[in-house]
Amino acid sequence: MASNTEPPAPDGQERLRELLSIPGVVGAGKWQISRDPHFHLVRYEVEIGDLSGPVGWWISNFSEINLMVTEAQTIDYDNETRTRSFHPPRMLLLRGKSLSLLTHANRVYAILDNARRPDVWHVATRLEEIL
Amino acid sequence: MTLEDLLDQRGVVSVWQWSVPHAGRSFGTPTIRHAAGRTSPELAELGAIYMELLAHLANFEASLLDRRSAGLEFSPVEAIAFEGSRYSVVATGNRVAVVLDNRERPDFWELSESMSRTEDSPP
Helix, strand or coil, X not given: CCCCCCXXXXXXXXHHHHHCCCXXXXXXXXXXXXXXXXXXXXXXXXXXXXXXXXXXXXXXXXXXXXXXXXXXXXXXXXXXXXXXXXXXXXXXXXXXCCEEEEEECCCEEEEEEHHHCCCHHHHHHHHHCCC | CCCHHHHHCCCEEEEEEEECCCCCCCCCCCEEEEEEECXXXXXXXXXXXXXXXXXXXXXXXXXXXXXXXXXXXXXXXXXXXXXXXXXXXXXXXXXXEEEEEHHHCCXXXXXXXXXXXXXXXXX
């Protein structure tokens, strides 16, 4: 199972917290992949906002899977079109009923409140700044 | 709103709509009902297959997140999108997808709502 016991880097946590100042962003998190060659674990690092419990861990796992599918998808699009128009993907967005999940390819996510319609392009750019 | 109308929206360069046989529990190969704009039958089919796959994944994930959390409402997933290096793809629950030029930075919320209102194209 994933561990969220390791303290996140202060700078990264602070930058995640800054995301909440964007209207419509209600949560954010970051994860990384274990470098252990035998275990390909997703490690949930930071989660802030109105989320609680293991939800951030699930989101991290799902996002990792979704990013892999998107990575393959964009490579195939480029092969089909004989261009470099799709790969590499930068972000993935799932619009849910009330909330949306915006995932950046550098393994950071934000939870959006659909009713407040945040600027997705702007949030993606801010996510990109968090390494 | 027709599929062609979507081409008038900012940033949209191609559109397509598909259906799947035996929609529901079984997984059928998507069939393109209509495509327009700068696309090809092969690209439209590839996009339909991938977005269908992502939509299934996303709906499964959203329902699980709802069950594992208190008060979160992700399910059902109404739209999915990814931003590629130059172009992005957006798909909605009624199996409509568009390719966007990233430089235009269209309003995702407005666009996905327009896509959801698109009439079914004849098979």
